[in-house]
Amino acid sequence: MKNLILTALMVSGLTGAIASTAAGQQDSTAKEKSKWRDRKEYSVTLGIRDTESSDSTRRTKASKGRFVGGLTFTRIDLGYSRLIDNGSFTLSPENEFLDYRGGKTSTFSFDVVQMGYRFNQNFKIYVAGGFDWTHIRLNKDITIQPDQGELTYVEEDIQFSKNRFSSSYVHIPLNFELRTSENSKGNRFYFIAGPEVSFLLNGKVKQKSDERGKQKFKDDYNFQALRYGATARFGYAGIGFFTKFYFNDMFATDAQKGLKNMSFGITLGLN
Template sequence: MKNLIVVFTMLCSSMLMAQNSPSISIDGDVVTITDTKGNTWLINDMGISKNGALIVREDEMDEVDAAEDLQDEIDDLREEVNMDDVSENDYEDLLEELTELEEELNNLDNTYAMAIDTAKDSTSIKVGDWKIIIREEGDGSNDVDFSMGKDEYEEIEEEDKDVDNFDTEWFLLSVGYNTYVNAENKLDVPAPYTALEDLHFWGSMDVNVDVFKSRVSFGEKGFVNFNYGLGLEWHHYRFDQDFTILPDLDTLMLVSETIAYDKNKFNTTHATLPLSLGFETRPWDTDESFRMSFGYSPGILIKAKTKHKIDGNSDIEKDRFNLNNFRQEVSATIGYGKFNLYASYDLTAMFKEGEGPELHPVSVGIIVRRGF
């Protein structure tokens, strides 16, 4: 029977009354089986087919236990056919393997059967006992719900990593401590202006308000950005010593006072054009992002004034006080989420050359990053 087409029909004693007689045909690597229900199974190099439909591909045979067992039974049967030693039990075993294969495939169908239901703003996908619901949110992200049966539930937020290449915020605020350093970057103030050296910590403040700040992001993710805006900056200096800065003079002059001031303050106001180059690790989610930037801010002096307060009464004097009309400031920021720090240094001296001490304002503080 070797190298010949072998067709044989074997009936189990328990199937003698069946309407359809089972049969098996072995033709080289092609095996055709008809079971008692009239189903035709074809096993070849393509895989396993049932009634003309491929149900297990050849590359999937190792993943389906019943298909692997069925192939073993067919190999055993092929050897016994070649040895002319085929028994009724061989065919019964083969039919049993076919039954197990069908049951396993049915189980796989029940487990991985997929049903998709699309609503107006959501898509529901059911895979066996798992149900996946994808809902579109107004901010462009997708809210994905996973559920299995009635006991397990997990919700995750699918991140939308697209970043607007252009964005503008309004009225950003930063507040910090304000002081100055000399030409050698020390806190000492040269004579005859040493009274300027003693600053009261809680009254010496730097306040920045960016009327607007626009960000231009580079690339799809926006890890690098360029920022520009328009702002106002107030330097407040509160002195511990009692003296007066005289106005309308060619050089800065301080006059000591015998009166004890409740407050002795000197304030300057500049209009600024802040520019900066920034780096952000998660620009699509700024609440969980680390950032840093380096900036340059030219400014023009708008006004300056002194303020003395005695027994609830205030005396205010407005003048230019020999201040430079223009200033150049460099800055650096670092932060994570909503917590951000800044430091700034004026490249330009506070007072005009030859009309006052060489002092460079320095500020450190915290940024209220979000505007409106």
């Protein structure tokens, strides 16, 4: 997972550098720059700049609206996850076995496809699709058991140097995007919000200890098969902040009723 995160950040940084170099070469005439961007309504993009529009020549076309979309690698969310137990950040006695290290309980997600409609230069609605991971770094030396009707665990007599409990989802957000006009540097402020549904891919327990070495176990672990919530992002140019909150319970079990998940952090690739 660390390699995936590092790769994502390297791709974003490299693409940002390429985009900046390309923009510098195209500054010879504002007209040529605008024409190049006019062809990017449907595209494959890797980067953190919105290449689909420009303020210089498209203002007259913007009022007509247009469809936009294509393959992408953007809205890379990297941050922390927190469990909310019936409105409290303190876990109830029934859920104390899920006690976790806040600094190492994380989330990572990104979008790979999007399709929508831009009404004008400042407003767009689109549906996206991508992947989402939540990693809970457990404090206790326990092993969450697979193939159980309830969330079950056993206490171990060894000490784990790593005991990570994870879920992975395919997510489909519906985003409403507001953005300002470009400033003199060609950058904008963004505000993006909307609902999101996610479909479970799998759950995983990953452990590391001197006695057993590295171990991995996969199961659904009673994570919700269908998760729904909302996301909000705010940023400038290609970087910003995000927060996500899921409305339904994290697990499809009676004992964990009211246990929900939220996350927050930085976003790379706002467009």
